């Protein structure tokens with residue numbers, strides 16, 4: 124599939140390839156359970172799937188891939204599961220530092236990272252510094268300790284305390300979101316059979332197309348991505364206007 128055309132970037136015009144795809148990476152626990160494995164084995168498998176799908180999006184020419192890795196509500200899980208997920212995040216970031224130039228996918232972490240451990244925060248800073256030197260057209264946003272409502276509240280607070288802020292408009296507030304400067308997601312994919320948003324990109328997905336599949340995230344393949352993009356292409360995006 125070709126890179127996004129100028130025409131496609133215009134609202135309501137051709138929908139060849141989404142510029143921005145967002146994924147709620149759900150179903151890791153059930154994937155593991157089905158195999159008699161601990162939930163953490165599902166998270167490890169899910170991390171590999173992310174790596175594979177990020178490369179695929181790069182090959183397709185998708186500009187932004189935003190994935191939900193850990194929500195502001197996921198702290199409710201057992202300390203053991205949370206620490207396993209944080210361990211996987213650390214491992215992923217360490218490996219990314221070695222592989223980023225080869226893989227040529229820019230990585231950004233979105234969410235309230237201030238409460239993460241100092242070693243993870245240092246790794247995020249290193250990854251984001253490498254990010255500046257890459258030539259890639261694909262950016263992967265990893266949402267960690269991310270919540271859509273939390274993001275909006277933080278944006279309002281940041282706007283309020285910014286002495287240089289402009290008049291409060293939708294466009295103005297967008298500048299204070301984690302996704303500042305990025306286009307809104309065109310397509311939001313949720314695997315695992317659940318059909319809810321679970322506090323993901325509430326503001327940004329106002330006019331996103333949604334795609335749900337029963338496939339559990341660790342089993343999600345390039346074919347599933349093709350199916351999601353194909354479904355997206357058949358949608359008629361009207362943005363509140365009338366059918367052309």
Ligand code: IPE
Nearest residue numbers: 148149150151152153192193
């Ligand atoms: C998604 O998989 C990963 C995180 C929320 C961290 P789950 O762990 O939610 O898997 P299920 O939904 O229990 O199968």
Ligand code: IPE
Nearest residue numbers: 147148149191192193194321
């Ligand atoms: C959403 O999945 C969060 C992530 C995938 C990181 P959850 O498994 O936490 O969502 P709910 O609890 O089923 O809504």
Ligand code: MG
Nearest residue numbers: 149150151152
């Ligand atoms: Mg889940």
